[in-house]
Amino acid sequence: MLHTGGPTANPAPVLSPQSTALTIAGSDPSGGAGLQADLKTFQQLGVYGMSVVTLLTVQNTRAVSRVELLSPEMILAQLDAVLDDIPPSVIKTGALGNAAAVQAVARRLSQVKCPIVVDPVLVSKHGHALASDDVVMAYQHHLLPRALLITPNRFETQRLTGIELKDHEAAQAAAGRLLELGAQNVLIKLGERDDQSVHVLGSPEGTCQFLTPRLPADNTHGTGCILAAAIAAKLALGEKDIRQAVAFGIQRVLETISSNTRLGQGIHPAETRAMRPA
Ligand code: PLP
Numbered sequence: 001m002l003h004t005g006g007p008t009a010n011p012a013p014v015l016s017p018q019s020t021a022l023t024i025a026g027s028d029p030s031g032g033a034g035l036q037a038d039l040k041t042f043q044q045l046g047v048y049g050m051s052v053v054t055l056l057t058v059q060n061t062r063a064v065s066r067v068e069l070l071s072p073e074m075i076l077a078q079l080d081a082v083l084d085d086i087p088p089s090v091i092k093t094g095a096l097g098n099a100a101a102v103q104a105v106a107r108r109l110s111q112v113k114c115p116i117v118v119d120p121v122l123v124s125k126h127g128h129a130l131a132s133d134d135v136v137m138a139y140q141h142h143l144l145p146r147a148l149l150i151t152p153n154r155f156e157t158q159r160l161t162g163i164e165l166k167d168h169e170a171a172q173a174a175a176g177r178l179l180e181l182g183a184q185n186v187l188i189k190l191g192e193r194d195d196q197s198v199h200v201l202g203s204p205e206g207t208c209q210f211l212t213p214r215l216p217a218d219n220t221h222g223t224g225c226i227l228a229a230a231i232a233a234k235l236a237l238g239e240k241d242i243r244q245a246v247a248f249g250i251q252r253v254l255e256t257i258s259s260n261t262r263l264g265q266g267i268h269p270a271e272t273r274a275m276r277p278a
Helices: 033-044 074-083 099-109 135-148 154-160 167-181 223-236 242-258
Strands: 020-027 046-059 065-067 090-091 116-118 186-193 196-203 206-213
Touching: 020 033, 020 074, 020 223, 033 046, 033 065, 033 196, 046 074, 046 154, 074 099, 074 206, 090 223, 099 135, 099 206, 116 154, 116 223, 135 196, 154 186, 167 186, 167 206, 196 242, 206 242
Parallel strands: 020 046, 020 090, 090 116
Antiparallel strands: 046 065, 186 196, 196 206
């Protein structure tokens, strides 16, 4: 006899009932980055995910061909609807759009108490500018002071601080500058050096480096989003030590790249299907 459902048939993954995470981010319809990557990451790590949409992209793994921004009023309406009903244990921000959206989100987030992880999507990891100077200023003046952690890549760090990251001392100085701007912790995704991938964590206690093996992979689309979302998920599950949360996020990204899945014909998405409770 065939049984469908019931306790022994394909048990559903158990979600942590009180662990909730909200991403405020843009949509990538091909599912590799943006709010789709965030929600998948939350789910896989056992955290209930919610999303406020800020902008729509038309993209696949080969190219982004169009972007349409939602109004700050529409973003705030979504945000209020969620905040008034299901309190997030953590909030993560991704691509927000224009300066008005950054300011509006920052103002609303000044009223929440949960940790906020800010992934400032300003410049792609290949160096293409995704935001104008007024957006950079809105981050500096309004959103950074709300961030428990900000996770810029090397180009975003240079834009936010004006410091060229030519060596480790420069990275330390840039981390210091971002802390002065009000972020409580900063994780700079420096990129590859020799055979290693380098992350620098700056916090009031000082700076430390995370070195992981560089994987010769071309399935890296969405890794910035996955890193910040995995750190946020770990915080939602109760991790208080920011170093532990960051180490977990970096490890999670390594796992997603290691699967070496090759979906699409452009920059393949990092694999986010495998269940892995945090
Ligand atoms: N958010 C959106 C909506 C995007 O489309 C992208 C890149 O395409 C990103 C964020 C950043 O992606 P990554 O994690 O690859 O840096």
